[in-house]
Amino acid sequence: MKIAIVVPGGVDRSGEVKVVPALLALLERLSARHEVHVFALRQEVQPGQWRLCGAQVHNIGGRSSTLGQLRAVLALLREHRRGRFDVVQSIWAGGAGLVAVMAARLLGRPCAVHVAGGELVALGDIGYGGRLTWRGRLREAWVLHGADALTAASAPVLAQLAALGHTGQRLPLGVDLARWPPMAPRQRVRGEPLRVVQLASINRVKDPGCLLRALSVVPQVQADFIGEDTLNGEMQALAAQLGVSERVRFHGFMTQRAAQPLVARAHLCVVASRHEAGPLAALEAAVLGVPCIGTAVGHLAEWAPGAALVVAPGDVAGLARLLVQLDGDEPLRLRLAEAAQRRALAEDADFTHDRFAQLHAELAGW
Numbered sequence: 001m002k003i004a005i006v007v008p009g010g011v012d013r014s015g016e017v018k019v020v021p022a023l024l025a026l027l028e029r030l031s032a033r034h035e036v037h038v039f040a041l042r043q044e045v046q047p048g049q050w051r052l053c054g055a056q057v058h059n060i061g062g063r064s065s066t067l068g069q070l071r072a073v074l075a076l077l078r079e080h081r082r083g084r085f086d087v088v089q090s091i092w093a094g095g096a097g098l099v100a101v102m103a104a105r106l107l108g109r110p111c112a113v114h115v116a117g118g119e120l121v122a123l124g125d126i127g128y129g130g131r132l133t134w135r136g137r138l139r140e141a142w143v144l145h146g147a148d149a150l151t152a153a154s155a156p157v158l159a160q161l162a163a164l165g166h167t168g169q170r171l172p173l174g175v176d177l178a179r180w181p182p183m184a185p186r187q188r189v190r191g192e193p194l195r196v197v198q199l200a201s202i203n204r205v206k207d208p209g210c211l212l213r214a215l216s217v218v219p220q221v222q223a224d225f226i227g228e229d230t231l232n233g234e235m236q237a238l239a240a241q242l243g244v245s246e247r248v249r250f251h252g253f254m255t256q257r258a259a260q261p262l263v264a265r266a267h268l269c270v271v272a273s274r275h276e277a278g279p280l281a282a283l284e285a286a287v288l289g290v291p292c293i294g295t296a297v298g299h300l301a302e303w304a305p306g307a308a309l310v311v312a313p314g315d316v317a318g319l320a321r322l323l324v325q326l327d328g329d330e331p332l333r334l335r336l337a338e339a340a341q342r343r344a345l346a347e348d349a350d351f352t353h354d355r356f357a358q359l360h361a362e363l364a365g366w
Contacts, residue, residue: 001034001364004076004088006100009043011057013050016255018043022173022280022349023091028053029353037079039072041065041095069099076103085109086364089356090147093119094130097143105146110363113147114171118205118275120160126204126274140164148363153278154298171355172299174348175283179256182345185289185337187330188267194221194327197266197290199259199281200273201227202250207314208235210272210295214320216242221323223270224262228253264288267333268326273297274313282308286344291336293322299343307339 005027010020030036031054038057047061058075062068076088076099088111090100097113104111119130119140131137144150144161150168152158161168188194200206208225212235215221223244229235229252239245251262263269269285271294282292282299286307294300296310304310309325311318326333360366 001086001360001366002083003030003034003036003360004039004079004085004100004103005036005055006039006041006072006076006088006090006096006103008041008092008094008096010091011038011040011043011052013052013057015052017253020280021176021179021256021284022352024053025176025179025349026173026353026356027055028176029349030356031055033357035083037076037085039076039099041068041072041099047071065095069095069102072099073103073106077106080107080109086366087112087360089360090114090143092116093140093143095139097147098139101143101146104148110148111146112149112151112359112363113143115150115152115157115161115168116173116277118277120157120164121275123205123274128205128275149359151359154276155302156298157277169355169359171359172283172347172352173278173280174350174352175280175287175344176349177287177345180260180284180287182287182341183264183289185291185334185341187334194268194323195224195266196221196268196270196323197224197226197263197285198270198272199226199263199285200271200279202229202231202235204231205274207272207274207295209238210314210316210319211270212239212242212244212248213316214272214323215244215247217317217320218323218327221247221327223248224266225250226252226254226259226262260288263290266290268293268323270294270319271297271300272313272319276300282340283344283347286337286340287348289337289341291333291340293326293336294319303340303343307336307343309336 012018036055088104090097121129122131151171269292276298293309295313300308
């Protein structure tokens with residue numbers, strides 16, 4: 001089978017930075033049996049091609065999103081002339097979904113769209129979401145209507161699809177266990193300060209300020225923030241203002257290999273996001289035996305209360321109460337860890353691949 005996969009990015013030629021680990025795991029597995037071509041809209045400014053995880057990456061490049069989408073459609077059509085595509089897959093809706101649906105319609109091929117982020121939300125106070133503008137709402141409506149199959153990682157996103165009149169399949173993006181070897185949940189040493197980790201970029205939608213404010217009212221809890229800082233030191237300044245700087249470390253971007261020891265030594269992974277389709281970070285932590293608490297988004301909303309504890313997005317006081325609760329209840333923390341790990345291991349990268357492979361075979365009539 002020849003498969004076209006359209007993505008905004010996440011497929012840097014380094015395989016280490018500016019990548020989406022779950023996407024690379026999927027490419028590696030699909031490419032073992034099929035010819036896979038990835039059309040990246042804006043991985044690099046300059047157009048280019050490279051091999052990654054067995055797939056051929058076609059970087060469209062350019063600075064104009066509209067022209068880039070048109071060039072992506074044309075690039076996909078040219079590759080189809082070299083050898084017929086059987087199915088077109090978009091990871092994310094938005095611009096990538098638009099390209100995938102347009103190209104599929106021109107080629108008369110089936111198209112699947114995986115909603116992987118905030119394409120269906122509109123958080124106006126932080127300028128986030130695919131439905132913030134009328135153009136965005138029109139684009140998403142067209143993409144969702146034009147796709148032959150819609151998938152999403154978690155039940156909350158499927159509910160968003162349903163609210164817009166569409167039916168989707170749950171298809172989580174799982175952890176590559178070869179790169180994140182499972183570890184048994186570990187007993188916390190008596191007297192050891194509670195260590196938490198937030199594995200996410202420092203940006204508005206991940207809401208690191210919510211965790212910092214919760215830390216300010218829960219003494220002695222220590223925190224590691226792992227992820228690229230897109231807010232130019234704003235969160236570091238907030239930590240100083242709140243008086244928690246001595247208990248908080250901002251590590252910036254780290255590769256998966258470098259981040260794993262920090263995640264593994266944590267007692268809790270905290271997801272404070274305003275919105276998530278997953279997140280993969282919660283699954284990675286769970287595989288390492290670290291349970292998650294945080295806001296009722298994505299997988300955390302699915303897992304609560306048996307495998308995660310959640311509060312409403314932005315609920316600083318509620319998040320602080322969860323920290324206090326888990327700080328004082330080690331048996332509960334371990335039960336959450338064991339339950340979360342079972343779920344993450346059951347829906348790993350191999351599971352993800354098998355589900356995508358089944359979907360593609362059904363769409364292509366194989």
